[in-house]
Amino acid sequence: MEGRHGERAFGGWRELGRFALSGTAGSVLFYGLYELVYWRRFVEEYNAPFSWAVGYLLASVATHGIHRRHTFRWATPYWGTLGRTVLVYASSLTGTTALDFALVEVGLHHRLAWLVTLAAGGSVNYFALRLWGFRPGNGPPP
Numbered sequence: 001m002e003g004r005h006g007e008r009a010f011g012g013w014r015e016l017g018r019f020a021l022s023g024t025a026g027s028v029l030f031y032g033l034y035e036l037v038y039w040r041r042f043v044e045e046y047n048a049p050f051s052w053a054v055g056y057l058l059a060s061v062a063t064h065g066i067h068r069r070h071t072f073r074w075a076t077p078y079w080g081t082l083g084r085t086v087l088v089y090a091s092s093l094t095g096t097t098a099l100d101f102a103l104v105e106v107g108l109h110h111r112l113a114w115l116v117t118l119a120a121g122g123s124v125n126y127f128a129l130r131l132w133g134f135r136p137g138n139g140p141p142p
Contacts, residue, residue, distance in 0.1 A: 011072075011130055018071045019126050026063030027118060030055050034114060048110040049101040052117065053093060060089040072134035085133040088125060096121040 010016070034055035043050045064085050068074045074081055096117050103113035 015071065015130075016126070019067070022063065022066040022071045023122055023126075025066060026059050027122075029062055030059035030118075031114070033058050038110070046101065048104045048113065049097050052100045052114065053097045056089075056093050056096065060093070064089070067129060068134065072129070074134050081134055085129060088128045088133045092121050092125055092128070095124075 032055075034051050037054045038047060038051040041047055042054075064082060065078060067085075068078060068081055099120060100113050100117040103116060104110050108116070
């Protein structure tokens with residue numbers, strides 16, 4: 001499967017492994033932030049999706065740096081890829097927050113909803129980042 005500019009949608013098992021490792025590091029940070037915000041109860045109503053959104057937003061900044069350097073091995077400065085990845089993350093934030101809200105509303109425990117939403121969002125993010133956010137044709141080769 002190839003994208004618009006001829007690059008493959010799947011970058012290989014090594015790249016996917018790096019994505020999984022860096023994504024795990026970002027997810028650990030994200031989960032810690034999620035639990036902290038959830039425990040602090042900054043909002044009473046819709047606490048789980050609010051905690052998801054805040055944790056996701058903050059962890060995305062760190063995860064972008066990890067993905068840029070280690071997953072996709074992008075050699076350009078941090079700010080060179082941030083614009084595209086912010087759009088990917090913002091779209092993902094919107095969709096995953098809605099999914100998390102829906103799962104909690106139908107009665108799924110908030111931690112299980114977090115896990116299901118993370119898996120769904122991570123899968124979509126890999127392809128969106130690979131094909132557009134860190135597309136090899138967007139700059140010098142890594």
